[in-house]
Amino acid sequence: MKTALITGVTGQDGTYLSELLLEKGYHVFGLNRRKAKLNDGDLTNILRNKNFEFLDGDLQEINRLNQIISSIKPDEIYNLAAQSFVPYSWTNPIYTCDVNALGVLRMLEAIRLYSPDTKFYQASSSEIFGKVQSMPQNEITYHYPRSPYGCSKSFGFNITRNYRESYGLFACNGILFNHESERRGMQFVTRKITRTVAEIKMGLSKKLILGNLDAKRDWGYAPDYVEAMWLMLQYKNPDDYIIASGEEHSVREFTELAFKNIDIDIIWKGTGLNEKGYNKKNDDLLVEVSKKFFRPAEVDILKGDSSKAKDILGWKPKVSFKEMIKRMINFDINEIKRSVN
Ligand code: NAP
Ligand code: F7E
Secondary structure (H helix, E strand, O other): OOOOEEEOOOOOOHHHOOOOOHHHOOOEEEEEEEOOOOOHHHHOOOOOOOEEEEEEEEOHHHHHHHHHHHHHHOOEEOOOOOOOOOOOHHOOHHHEEEEHHHHHHHHHHHHHHHHOOOEOOOOOOEHHHHOOOOOOOOOOOOOHHHHHHHHHHHHHHHHHHHHHHHOOOOOEEEEOOOEOOOOOOOOOOHHOOOOHHHHHHHHHOOOOEEEOOOEOOEEEEEHHHHHHHHHHHHHHOOOOEEOOOOEEEHHHHHHHHHHHHHOOOOOEEEEEHHHHEEEEOOEEEEEEHHHHHHHOOOOOOOOOOOOHHHHHHOOOOOHHHHHHHHHHHHHHHHHHHHHOO
16 A cells, blocks of 8 residues: 655645545545644545544654654655745745745754655745746746745755755655635635625625736636546656646636626726726625735735646646636535534
């Protein structure tokens, strides 16, 4: 039976990847930080599986990582753990870099010293491209991160490639563009929108307050993207791959589509911080802009070219942008219904 260690197992991607690997017959170890209260909603099915086990640990604790990796020597490690919220990386930059940059190095050192045959996947990010130097971005696009988070991920990318080239480790970077789902954290813009739109539909909220409506992202569906992680570690050679949908959409467009799912057309009036979105039918105010959600330095646009992953791994996304929004809205509406009943 193949074994895998997933760090960040309680996060969006960690839960989908656990399900995928358990379905494929793996024994899955999930690195888990202690919490005052375990909120394991998305892990309910996984925790019931006899081939899944939690291991206590933290990416900041080198001794524990060494102990775990030397004792279980897994076939594959997926390093998904990170401080993943970009705005938090300005308020806590040193912490973010300790986890997202040095944490990767701690994992690689543990593998190099105690389990050099383990295959390693690093969760890299399109945030490394930041102020993009070419369109669309591919594996050789220049890194120009715009946040401490982006800088930490650029280090993680480079140190992973360096350990592959220096020590011959089977180490891959998946440069994943934004990917969302029903399990996305509530602070990220997509889930904030779908949850608030669902609340508006159910009469629990009156309006949605956002930051930069013009930011453009290449958004895909998380379950499609975790499959790419697995494919990278099955290919005969380790390498780095862009995983993206190849389409860019603005926050404004995402918002309009989300409202369309509850039969509301938005019309925009005003500009900048004074721009507002109204219900076309009755002129109700539904969307406002607040300075609070703007960032010190913005990533204006991201659009990935995943042709290498398509040609070599045979990977392509299955769920469209529209379908993803529909699934997220329906899920949020149903979850609210369940919680109020
Ligand atoms: P997420 O939902 O925020 O999950 C992050 C996970 O990391 C959680 O399980 C969290 O545990 C864990 N974690 C945080 N700090 C840790 C530490 N010091 N030690 C051990 N575990 C720690 O993130 P995600 O969306 O699933 O993303 C997975 C990975 O892909 C992250 O590395 C992220 O930066 C990267 N990425 C994400 C996207 C995207 O669009 N989703 C795109 C590109 C790259 P707790 O439950 O204890 O907080
Ligand atoms: O912001 C704008 C905001 O926080 C997207 C992480 O998974 O993907 C994610 O990082 C855009 C930005 O994601 C609000 O300014 C407008 O331009 O959903 P987000 P992100 O920063 O792109 C990358 C690939 C990762 O690796 C990260 O881990 O939306 N925006 N208004 C807003 N963003 C938020 N959060 N909230 C707003 O109200």
